[in-house]
Amino acid sequence: MLVSGIKSRPVYGTLAPNEQARLNIVFADGEGALAVLAMKPAAPTAFWARTHVIYVAGGSAPQGHFAKLQALGTHSCHEAPTIASALPRLKALLGAARMGTQLYLAGTEPLMGEGMRVAGEYGIRHQSIRTEHRGSLARRVQCVHCKGITESVTTNIVPCAHCGLHLLVRDHYSRRVGAFQGVNIDAEAPGQLPKVEEVFK
Amino acid sequence: MAVRPQSIKVRVAEVVPVTPLVKRFRFVPLAGGLLPAFSGGAHTVVEMHDGAVVRRNPYSLMGSPDELDSYQISVRKVEDSRGGSVFMHERVKAGDEMAVSPPVNLFAIAWDARKHLLLAGGIGITPFVSQMIQLDRSEMPFELHYCIRNDDRGPYWRDLQQRYGRRVQVHRAESGLGMDVEALLVMQPLGTHLFVCGPGPMIEGVYATARGLGWPEENLHSERFQAPATGAAFDVVLRRSSKRVHVGTHESLLEAIEAADVEAPYLCRGGACGQCETGVLACDGRLIHNDHYLSAEERAAGRKIMPCVSRFEGRELVLDL
Numbered sequence: 001m002l003v004s005g006i007k008s009r010p011v012y013g014t015l016a017p018n019e020q021a022r023l024n025i026v027f028a029d030g031e032g033a034l035a036v037l038a039m040k041p042a043a044p045t046a047f048w049a050r051t052h053v054i055y056v057a058g059g060s061a062p063q064g065h066f067a068k069l070q071a072l073g074t075h076s077c078h079e080a081p082t083i084a085s086a087l088p089r090l091k092a093l094l095g096a097a098r099m100g101t102q103l104y105l106a107g108t109e110p111l112m113g114e115g116m117r118v119a120g121e122y123g124i125r126h127q128s129i130r131t132e133h134r135g136s137l138a139r140r141v142q143c144v145h146c147k148g149i150t151e152s153v154t155t156n157i158v159p160c161a162h163c164g165l166h167l168l169v170r171d172h173y174s175r176r177v178g179a180f181q182g183v184n185i186d187a188e189a190p191g192q193l194p195k196v197e198e199v200f201k
Numbered sequence: 202m203a204v205r206p207q208s209i210k211v212r213v214a215e216v217v218p219v220t221p222l223v224k225r226f227r228f229v230p231l232a233g234g235l236l237p238a239f240s241g242g243a244h245t246v247v248e249m250h251d252g253a254v255v256r257r258n259p260y261s262l263m264g265s266p267d268e269l270d271s272y273q274i275s276v277r278k279v280e281d282s283r284g285g286s287v288f289m290h291e292r293v294k295a296g297d298e299m300a301v302s303p304p305v306n307l308f309a310i311a312w313d314a315r316k317h318l319l320l321a322g323g324i325g326i327t328p329f330v331s332q333m334i335q336l337d338r339s340e341m342p343f344e345l346h347y348c349i350r351n352d353d354r355g356p357y358w359r360d361l362q363q364r365y366g367r368r369v370q371v372h373r374a375e376s377g378l379g380m381d382v383e384a385l386l387v388m389q390p391l392g393t394h395l396f397v398c399g400p401g402p403m404i405e406g407v408y409a410t411a412r413g414l415g416w417p418e419e420n421l422h423s424e425r426f427q428a429p430a431t432g433a434a435f436d437v438v439l440r441r442s443s444k445r446v447h448v449g450t451h452e453s454l455l456e457a458i459e460a461a462d463v464e465a466p467y468l469c470r471g472g473a474c475g476q477c478e479t480g481v482l483a484c485d486g487r488l489i490h491n492d493h494y495l496s497a498e499e500r501a502a503g504r505k506i507m508p509c510v511s512r513f514e515g516r517e518l519v520l521d522l
Contacts, residue, residue: 018415020412020413020414020415021415022387022414022415094391097390097391098387098388098389098390098391099386099389099390099391099392099393099414099415099416099420100386100387100414100415100416101391101415102415120313122315122391122392123313123314123315123316123391123392123393123394124391124392125313125417125419125420127417127418127419128417128418128419128420
């Protein structure tokens with residue numbers, strides 16, 4: 001059902017410190033903190049001293065990742081309750097930054113999608129961002145019919161939170177919107193749906 | 202040799218001396234009407250028939266992309282080279298008929314950039330002339346830093362300063378006030394794209410500085426109109442065409458293939474774009490890779506060659522052409 005091999009499907013890497021960068025901005029959520037902490041052996045103290053961290057703990061708050069990030073000795077370490085509420089700070093940092101700034105995104109796809117979208121507004125191309133996927137595979141889905149966004153989708157088929165159409169969640173990804181595309185699956189025979197499965201846990 | 206089907210017949214409308222070493226040529230279409238549209242940074246390949254020898258050299262289009270009744274190029278005379286620029290300077294006169302290729306752009310404006318930082322060395326100014334027209338018209342921020350030897354040797358710097366004011370900074374090497382690349386790069390706002398055109402060492406120096414300051418590869422753009430290297434003559438076998446071709450000392454492999462009436466692809470003719478990539482079927486000897494396209498692994502594998510600039514030394518070379 002899920003068409004694979006779609007080129008727009010983002011590919012994520014493994015975080016590694018860019019030692020040439022004069023300024024580092026790290027934007028992470030949930031388990032993404034572990035990817036940031038994993039850079040520790042490769043990153044000298046001076047690296048952390050020129051690094052800003054913005055972290056959204058979300059559901060992993062009880063694990064206390066933020067305290068470990070604070071202990072890295074970064075230039076600043078800020079916690080935000082949600083991705084959306086973290087964006088003004090990310091924008092402020094990017095707005096004041098010069099060339100030679102490295103952006104790191106770690107955690108869920110919605111966080112990385114939003115981070116890339118905002119970075120694009122400041123002229124950073126997605127290829128030059130260092131990323132690492134950690135935690136949930138849940139997707140942000142845009143309904144191609146009403147354009148509404150449905151958050152935290154874990155199933156192959158989902159009703160659009162806005163217009164209610166049954167959407168097949170595709171691998172087709174929009175960088176501009178930061179969301180996967182959902183296309184109506186039962187247009188010809190309303191109500192006749194393939195098996196709904198939880199595929200993005 | 203027959204004119205390639207895609208080339209455009211033009212008449213030389215004007216030859217203007219710009220500096221002691223640079224001349225500007227203006228071409229109008231023989232058939233009348235307009236020439237194909239181009240964008241800032243594009244080049245054309247000019248065909249030169251010098252007796253039995255056909256040379257094809259790329260030159261940046263430096264007119265306005267809005268004015269398609271003619272193409273303009275500037276040529277710097279380089280003595281002791283393969284002879285293309287000397288031919289243009291000494292033999293081409295107003296009224297002559299020539300042929301040029303449709304435009305190709307391998308040095309295009311980065312439309313997602315928040316600022317264009319343009320660095321030119323000498324005749325490397327030419328692609329920026331059309332780029333700046335387009336950037337200015339699109340109200341996109343740009344800054345040109347133009348390195349020249351002295352006031353008499355740098356083409357167009359007065360016109361450009363007049364047109365763009367403080368957006369054009371001229372650095373005169375002889376005055377001892379060269380360009381401080383590091384100081385310039387360190388202060389650029391996020392989202393700046395760097396474009397550099399000039400001699401090879403200048404491009405390499407600027408790239409090394411930018412990388413050292415943490416600039417990503419995506420923001421670095423360069424154009425070098427590298428003339429094909431000369432070297433010892435050699436023979437090459439073209440397997441699919443069943444031909445054996447001799448490549449002379451001052452001739453490129455691509456030129457020799459074309460002279461043998463074998464159609465080979467190309468775009469930049471400077472070892473940068475990858476269009477002329479050709480399979481090596483057998484090689485008893487050493488491939489001399491002069492391009493900037495093949496990766497170190499591809500070179501080591503020895504199964505590909507870029508005939509526009511690369512050569513061969515040894516007993517036998519067989520190409521998939």
